[in-house]
Amino acid sequence: MTLRTASQRRRDALDALRRGDDVWVASPNGDRTAHLIALSYLWHGTRLTMATPLASKTARNLMRAGWARVALASTRDVVIVEGAITTTAIDANGTLRRAHAEATGFDAGAEPEEYAFLQLAVSRMEAWRDVEELKGRAIMRHGRWVDD
Amino acid sequence: MSTQSTIRTASERRAESLEELQRGRHVWVASGNENGTAHLIALSYFWDGERLNVATRVGSKTARNLERTKWARMSLPSTENSVVLEGPVERIALDADAGLMAAHKAAAGFDVRELPEPYVFFRLTPVQVLAMRSPDEEPDRVIMRNGRWLDD
Numbered sequence: 001m002t003l004r005t006a007s008q009r010r011r012d013a014l015d016a017l018r019r020g021d022d023v024w025v026a027s028p029n030g031d032r033t034a035h036l037i038a039l040s041y042l043w044h045g046t047r048l049t050m051a052t053p054l055a056s057k058t059a060r061n062l063m064r065a066g067w068a069r070v071a072l073a074s075t076r077d078v079v080i081v082e083g084a085i086t087t088t089a090i091d092a093n094g095t096l097r098r099a100h101a102e103a104t105g106f107d108a109g110a111e112p113e114e115y116a117f118l119q120l121a122v123s124r125m126e127a128w129r130d131v132e133e134l135k136g137r138a139i140m141r142h143g144r145w146v147d148d
Numbered sequence: 149m150s151t152q153s154t155i156r157t158a159s160e161r162r163a164e165s166l167e168e169l170q171r172g173r174h175v176w177v178a179s180g181n182e183n184g185t186a187h188l189i190a191l192s193y194f195w196d197g198e199r200l201n202v203a204t205r206v207g208s209k210t211a212r213n214l215e216r217t218k219w220a221r222m223s224l225p226s227t228e229n230s231v232v233l234e235g236p237v238e239r240i241a242l243d244a245d246a247g248l249m250a251a252h253k254a255a256a257g258f259d260v261r262e263l264p265e266p267y268v269f270f271r272l273t274p275v276q277v278l279a280m281r282s283p284d285e286e287p288d289r290v291i292m293r294n295g296r297w298l299d300d
Contacts, residue, residue: 022227026178026188033219034186036178038227067185073227075174075190131258 006147009127009139013079016072017043021104023070023081025050027061035061038073040104042096048081048120049100051090051108059116063087068120078137082124088117154284158299161279161291165231168224169195173256175224177202179213187213192256194248199273200233201240203252206266214270215239222272229281233274235295240269 004012020041027035035057039050048070052059062068062085072079090097090109096117101107108115125140127133139146156164174190181187187209191202200222204210214220214237221234242249242260248269253259260267277292279285291298 024176024178024188024223024227026186028180028184028186032180032182032184033217034178034180034188034213034221036176036188036221036223036232038223038230061186065185069186069188071176071188071190075176075224078190080188131263 003133003136004127004129006136006139006145009133009136010125010145010147012077013125013127013139016074016077016079017048017081020072022073023048023050024073025058025062025068025070027058027068028065029057029061030064040106041070042100042103044099046122048122049096050118050120051100051104051106051115052118053111053113054116055113059087059118062118068118070120076129078126078128080126081120081122082126083121084123086119086121088119090115090117093117154282155288156279156281156285158288158291158297161285162277162297162299165277165279165291168229168231169200172224175200175202175222177204177210178221178223179210180217180219181209181213182216192252192258194252194255196248196251199271201248201252201269201271203256203260203267203269205263206268211239211268211270220270220272230279232278233272233276235273235275237270237272240271242267242269245269 022038022040025039037058042049068085069082123143126137127139128137175193177191179187189210193202220237223232275295278289279291280289
């Protein structure tokens with residue numbers, strides 16, 4: 001397999017983020033173990049928005065930590081995104097609510113439980129397809145693309 | 149068609165989850181960082197029928213986290229068809245189990261001894277297993293609790 005450049009990985013990773021439906025979301029439990037769950041998302045270009053019940057383990061963990069690491073579904077074409085989390089009430093932003101519902105197929109404001117939006121501002125991104133690509137996997141660091 | 153027909157029984161989920169574990173090569177591994185955030189990485193593995201053995205570089209963030217917390221939550225093969233396993237982990241040095249190295253090579257397609265950096269295994273013994281293919285399956289997603297299959 002040919003190694004991709006940072007610029008190619010960036011294009012591929014952004015394509016994958018636009019195309020994808022769900023991410024694996026790791027969050028820290030209070031006892032220093034980690035929780036892991038799949039959530040659907042909306043991709044805005046620099047932010048990734050997920051909705052989850054306000055009382056869920058993931059919401060509580062991410063609100064406490066203020067930081068999340070999430071991965072697109074494939075372990076063959078790995079795209080991992082990491083960044084600060086801000087919480088937004090579902091009703092606080094009508095545009096966001098509609099965009100999220102359109103992207104994910106469910107309206108978080110119409111659920112029986114109270115939901116919240118968790119918005120991840122991307123500050124680190126990793127992309128690799130096989131062991132050879134592990135070196136150079138960080139394509140964004142501290143909010144800056146390494147090929148800029 | 150009734151949506152009921154798409155909901156698998158606990159026995160079906162168990163059988164299919166075990167097939168996925170036997171078939172797969174990589175698993176997502178979540179671990180707790182020392183600073184109170186969480187780490188997440190895909191690792192190759194070998195499923196021995198009861199335990200999931202992942203290989204990682206000695207000193208990697210995942211290795212350090214698992215050594216400290218001795219607990220992990222892992223998932224495969226996809227977000228649409230998810231099998232999530234959680235439980236205690238133990239560290240297995242490469243030279244401690246030659247059979248495991250050979251089994252990992254057969255399952256993952258590479259020999260951890262041939263990598264430029266030293267590797268180590270972590271063995272997860274699941275005490276909780278979840279299996280879910282659709283939101284309809286969410287209410288009964290737990291198929292193992294406290295180390296016991298619910299259909300036993």
